[in-house]
Amino acid sequence: MSRNMNRIRQSPASRVLHVINAGILLFLAVIMLYPMWDAVIVSISPAAYASRGGLKLWPAGGISLSAYEYVLSTNSVRIGYRNTIFRTVVGTSISMVMYFMAAYPLSKKVLPLRRFWSLYFLIPMFFSGGLIPEYLLVKSLGLLDNLWAYVLPCLMGTYNLLIVRNFISAIPDSLEESARVDGANFFVILFRIIIPLSLPVLATVALWVAVGHWNAWFDAQIYCRNKQLITLSKYLRETLITARDACSDSVSGAEAVVSRSVEGASIIVAIAPILCVYPFAQRYFVKGVMVGSVKG
Amino acid sequence: MQKSRLHSSRFRRFLRSLYTYKGLLLMMLPAIVFFAVFRYAPMYGVTVAFKDFKVKKGILGSPWADPATKYFIRMFNNPSFMRAFRNTLAISILKIVFTFPAPIIFAIMLNEVRNSAFKKTIQTVTYLPHFMSWIVVAGLMRVLLSPVDGVINDIIAAFGGTKIRFLMEPKWFRPLVVLSSLWKNVGWGSIVYLAALTGIDPQLYEAADIDGASGMQKILNVTLPCIFPTISIMFILRIGDIMSGGFDQIVNLYNSLTYSVGDILDTYAYRVGLVDFDYSLSTALSLFKNVIGLIMVLITNYVTKKLGQEGVY
Numbered sequence: 001m002s003r004n005m006n007r008i009r010q011s012p013a014s015r016v017l018h019v020i021n022a023g024i025l026l027f028l029a030v031i032m033l034y035p036m037w038d039a040v041i042v043s044i045s046p047a048a049y050a051s052r053g054g055l056k057l058w059p060a061g062g063i064s065l066s067a068y069e070y071v072l073s074t075n076s077v078r079i080g081y082r083n084t085i086f087r088t089v090v091g092t093s094i095s096m097v098m099y100f101m102a103a104y105p106l107s108k109k110v111l112p113l114r115r116f117w118s119l120y121f122l123i124p125m126f127f128s129g130g131l132i133p134e135y136l137l138v139k140s141l142g143l144l145d146n147l148w149a150y151v152l153p154c155l156m157g158t159y160n161l162l163i164v165r166n167f168i169s170a171i172p173d174s175l176e177e178s179a180r181v182d183g184a185n186f187f188v189i190l191f192r193i194i195i196p197l198s199l200p201v202l203a204t205v206a207l208w209v210a211v212g213h214w215n216a217w218f219d220a221q222i223y224c225r226n227k228q229l230i231t232l233s234k235y236l237r238e239t240l241i242t243a244r245d246a247c248s249d250s251v252s253g254a255e256a257v258v259s260r261s262v263e264g265a266s267i268i269v270a271i272a273p274i275l276c277v278y279p280f281a282q283r284y285f286v287k288g289v290m291v292g293s294v295k296g
Numbered sequence: 297m298q299k300s301r302l303h304s305s306r307f308r309r310f311l312r313s314l315y316t317y318k319g320l321l322l323m324m325l326p327a328i329v330f331f332a333v334f335r336y337a338p339m340y341g342v343t344v345a346f347k348d349f350k351v352k353k354g355i356l357g358s359p360w361a362d363p364a365t366k367y368f369i370r371m372f373n374n375p376s377f378m379r380a381f382r383n384t385l386a387i388s389i390l391k392i393v394f395t396f397p398a399p400i401i402f403a404i405m406l407n408e409v410r411n412s413a414f415k416k417t418i419q420t421v422t423y424l425p426h427f428m429s430w431i432v433v434a435g436l437m438r439v440l441l442s443p444v445d446g447v448i449n450d451i452i453a454a455f456g457g458t459k460i461r462f463l464m465e466p467k468w469f470r471p472l473v474v475l476s477s478l479w480k481n482v483g484w485g486s487i488v489y490l491a492a493l494t495g496i497d498p499q500l501y502e503a504a505d506i507d508g509a510s511g512m513q514k515i516l517n518v519t520l521p522c523i524f525p526t527i528s529i530m531f532i533l534r535i536g537d538i539m540s541g542g543f544d545q546i547v548n549l550y551n552s553l554t555y556s557v558g559d560i561l562d563t564y565a566y567r568v569g570l571v572d573f574d575y576s577l578s579t580a581l582s583l584f585k586n587v588i589g590l591i592m593v594l595i596t597n598y599v600t601k602k603l604g605q606e607g608v609y
Binding site: 013014017018021022024025026028029031032033035036038039042056098099101102104105106108110111112117120121124126127128129130131132133134135136137140141152153155156161186211214215216217218222233236237240241260263264266267270271274275278279282285286 | 310313314317319320321323324326327328330331333334335336337338339340341342344354355402405406408409410411414417418420421422423424425427428429431432434435436437438439440445447479482483487510511512543544548565566569570575578579582583585586590593594
């Protein structure tokens with residue numbers, strides 16, 4: 001109703017403003033997309049064209065998939081993919097089970113020492129040991145050069161735990177009580193009522209955790225030197241950043257170690273899964289931000 | 297006598313509640329153990345900053361430094377530390393000045409769009425960079441900014457300018473840090489404000505229409521005041537985070553040529569600790585950063601409560 005009224009009253013001046021506004025937004029969207037589009041074009045161009053420069057709106061000189069063949073046949077990419085999928089799938093699964101198992105009791109008023117436990121999980125949000133103590137811990141647990149170094153140290157975070165807890169707290173107690181009156185036991189209540197009702201928040205947090213695992217690189221950098229334990233993002237860092245820095249420090253910065261199309265293909269190969277999932281999962285990601293803005 | 301019996305009955309009730317709700321406690325056990333091992337144990341590790349740490353002797357076995365503040369004295373006398381401290385503050389403040397208002401403006405602009413399909417498309421596209429890692433973003437930047445075949449330098453050359461080696465020039469480092477943060481986060485950061493904008497009562501706009509307010513006047517006199525609480529909360533949160541300049545971003549963008557303007561406390565602590573293996577000095581650096589950060593968070597949370605808002609934590 002109010003929208004229609006607005007439209008009727010729109011003066012020519014405000015219509016112009018709306019067009020300018022839409023124009024600026026469109027321009028911003030193009031700027032957001034162009035770098036990725038550029039990488040796509042570079043990756044499918046023959047090497048000679050890929051490093052030719054200029055605005056790349058469409059592949060010139062034909063399409064060549066040789067960069068992808070090269071990247072996908074590189075050992076560290078294949079191993080990296082395997083390790084990244086491992087840490088994403090295993091890490092996210094364990095994380096979600098642990099988040100739920102901690103969040104449900106924390107949402108219960110009857111939990112003994114509830115305030116103490118809340119504080120217990122909250123303090124690490126404000127203070128942490130820092131880089132070296134964490135490194136020494138991982139080392140003393142024997143996790144250096146071990147795949148589990150990617151999973152165990154980052155199983156849980158306070159922020160996500162609070163989000164799940166707040167969501168579960170909002171589920172009315174009366175649902176549980178009426179189920180109990182009907183003879184449902186603890187596990188029936190958990191699996192038939194609480195978990196189905198908290199699926200939205202679990203999906204959101206799972207997506208965040210999964211993206212975090214997919215993009216994580218620092219643990220691979222400091223905990224694992226074994227080539228068999230390389231992750232996709234560490235491969236990406238070595239190809240895009242370390243290799244380039246090494247040559248820009250020594251020579252003029254002109255000579256690249258790997259060709260532009262290989263760089264482009266590496267980026268696309270690494271972000272393809274995110275690009276594929278993103279359009280369908282976007283609303284879950286966004287919903288989580290809203291949930292997170294309700295503190296308790 | 298009376299009191300102690302009261303006490304013991306309370307204690308017994310507590311024990312009974314432990315027994316009654318042992319299922320709930322048992323459920324939390326994995327998380328409790330995880331936090332004890334991976335969050336609280338490293339807190340003890342900060343003692344490394346006060347010890348002459350020897351890898352072979354471990355944290356407990358290493359002797360205390362003499363004086364205990366030896367590594368802090370070394371830290372404060374180190375020009376690289378002062379440089380990293382200055383850079384951290386400078387980069388943080390630059391980011392607040394430029395990347396804090398941007399999502400607000402962006403959200404208001406999006407909110408003005410009437411065509412919902414267009415609005416949805418813009419949102420989908422602008423949220424996307426948030427999901428790229430800084431390695432990917434830095435890689436894309438290297439491709440775009442390359443002095444050899446980067447499109448930005450081609451455009452500069454087309455207008456008759458000379459090509460710039462963006463990532464090797466100290467004067468370009470901070471602008472690039474700010475611009476890349478904008479690129480990555482402007483869309484995602486606007487979500488919170490968009491949510492606040494949808495909560496504004498449409499009657500306020502109708503009343504403004506009747507009073508003959510123009511579009512700009514409505515934004516200044518209705519929209520902005522209505523989302524001001526959200527803005528102030530987000531601002532305070534951002535201030536509390538002032539000691540982190542963005543490790544992932546900086547470490548993937550800087551190089552030895554740009555240390556002078558780009559080396560922040562986190563990256564410096566990383567190089568000291570895990571490249572040069574000076575564990576004690578690195579721990580002292582992290583501890584310094586964490587304590588200042590903690591103080592900032594406590595101050596900002598206090599201010600939030602004083603402003604009548606619900607405290608953030």
